[in-house]
Amino acid sequence: xxxxxxxxxxxxxxxxxxxxxxxxxxxxxxxxxxxxxxxxxxxxxxxxxxxxxxxxxxxxxxxxxxxxxxxxxxxxxxxxxxxxxxxxxxxxxxxxxxxxxxxxxxxxxxxxxxxxxxxxxxxxxxxxxxxxxxxxxxxxxxxxxxxxxxxxxxxxxxxxxxxxxxxxxxxxxxxxxxxxxxxxxxxxxxxxxxxxxxxxxxxxxxxxxxxxxxxxxxxxxxxxxxxxxxxxxxxxxxxxxxxxxxxxxxxxxxxxxxxxxxxxxxxxxxxxxxxxxxxxxxxxxxxxxxxxxxxxxxxxxxxxxxxxxxxxxxxxxxxxxxxxxxxxxxxxxxxxxxxxxxxxxxxxxxxxxxxxxxxxxxxxxxxxxxxxxxxxxxxxxxxxxxxxxxxxxxxxxxxxxxxxxxxxxxxxxxxxxxxxxxxxxxxxxxxxxxxxxxxxxxxxxxxxxxxxxxxxxxxxxxxxxxxxxxxxxxxxxxxxxxxxxxxxxxxxxxx
Numbered sequence: 001x002x003x004x005x006x007x008x009x010x011x012x013x014x015x016x017x018x019x020x021x022x023x024x025x026x027x028x029x030x031x032x033x034x035x036x037x038x039x040x041x042x043x044x045x046x047x048x049x050x051x052x053x054x055x056x057x058x059x060x061x062x063x064x065x066x067x068x069x070x071x072x073x074x075x076x077x078x079x080x081x082x083x084x085x086x087x088x089x090x091x092x093x094x095x096x097x098x099x100x101x102x103x104x105x106x107x108x109x110x111x112x113x114x115x116x117x118x119x120x121x122x123x124x125x126x127x128x129x130x131x132x133x134x135x136x137x138x139x140x141x142x143x144x145x146x147x148x149x150x151x152x153x154x155x156x157x158x159x160x161x162x163x164x165x166x167x168x169x170x171x172x173x174x175x176x177x178x179x180x181x182x183x184x185x186x187x188x189x190x191x192x193x194x195x196x197x198x199x200x201x202x203x204x205x206x207x208x209x210x211x212x213x214x215x216x217x218x219x220x221x222x223x224x225x226x227x228x229x230x231x232x233x234x235x236x237x238x239x240x241x242x243x244x245x246x247x248x249x250x251x252x253x254x255x256x257x258x259x260x261x262x263x264x265x266x267x268x269x270x271x272x273x274x275x276x277x278x279x280x281x282x283x284x285x286x287x288x289x290x291x292x293x294x295x296x297x298x299x300x301x302x303x304x305x306x307x308x309x310x311x312x313x314x315x316x317x318x319x320x321x322x323x324x325x326x327x328x329x330x331x332x333x334x335x336x337x338x339x340x341x342x343x344x345x346x347x348x349x350x351x352x353x354x355x356x357x358x359x360x361x362x363x364x365x366x367x368x369x370x371x372x373x374x375x376x377x378x379x380x381x382x383x384x385x386x387x388x389x390x391x392x393x394x395x396x397x398x399x400x401x402x403x404x405x406x407x408x409x410x411x412x413x414x415x416x417x418x419x420x421x422x423x424x425x426x427x428x429x430x431x432x433x434x435x436x437x438x439x440x441x442x443x444x445x446x447x448x449x450x451x452x453x454x455x456x457x458x459x460x461x462x463x464x465x466x467x468x469x470x471x472x473x474x475x476x477x478x479x480x481x482x483x484x485x486x487x488x489x490x491x492x493x494x495x
Contacts, residue, residue: 011054030119038061055071057084057085065097068102078130081126164187224260229268236281241281271296332377333376336360359376364387378448383417390408405450429443
């Protein structure tokens, strides 16, 4: 490596021969700058990009400790290594150097090998420090870009979403009981969830930036908690979850009531989302060590999987099909798995109208329980769900029910998820939400075409197997099977 390509090292010493000696020891590997005193060194640092300083301690005027302190002040948080070169060996002198900010010491007479090793080590540290700072700068830029995109997204989605919610409300005002009203209610629940998510994302960003004003005032937390729980009570009833509140005496605190209520509703909403039917969710207000503590407890995914198994299942299908039984399932059966009710309702309506028999499950655990009782032909599942994920569900299905075709329908933005789901779980198709109903019906129709072909292939392979077994025993093949055998052997012997 030539001096032109090497690092810039500043040698500061009032003795000419000492500077010449250090320059010679560096062996032309680095670009060496020289200064005979402290002021000259500081002037050079202002004009040149320096990577490391070799600084003598005993100099007239400004000594090495003072120069080191000035260098470190100018460098700020960036790492500019300063190695003090001194003939002093007392611990007190080293302590003075450390107080001034020195990174290391070299004792005169300087050993060339030690010099080169220490210089190399500190140049490596400086390079790593520069890399980390560059990465932090890039991360900050990415964070700013993300924040700007979030603001634009919230702004651009608010108006059309407000229109959707408004028109759905108008439809519900006049819609009679029946299918239209059910569809509008499901759509409105989905739109409300999207609106709440947008507002929550915006509130979080404002909080992070310190732009969200916090209006503190005395608040009755007892009433606030009960009001928040009452808001989520319909959701709890719909999921057959017991929602309870406990308040330990009077609880008044100086807080921003709106923010605290939003936080409680958020926690309760997540708890209800990830808690199985028949379980309970509670929110308690307690006095502890002079503070008021609000605690939301649930029995969500933290409980061992075996304790979370759900019993029972639901069939969404016209009444003519009949209720759930242990009979053999119809041939065009689809199991839809998603933790969001409006997604399950929407998919079920689309597929039911296309003539499929649709089963639904709220979680991967419930789906596996249903499959153990009655396997289906096609499985459509979300990925991000309470408990086991869609990917884990597909792997289990691949292992135990390999003939059940698998489609992932998810809003997950991980770019690697599609590749992983195909490679690890052998999914038939990967679809991102929101879906197009016509496209979904086409994909499902093609999936069942594949299912039929695979079933026929397995039947023909079984005929070939039986024929070979009979031939090995010297038995005749029935005429009906012989005709199929010609086709089977022609198409499948190489598979």
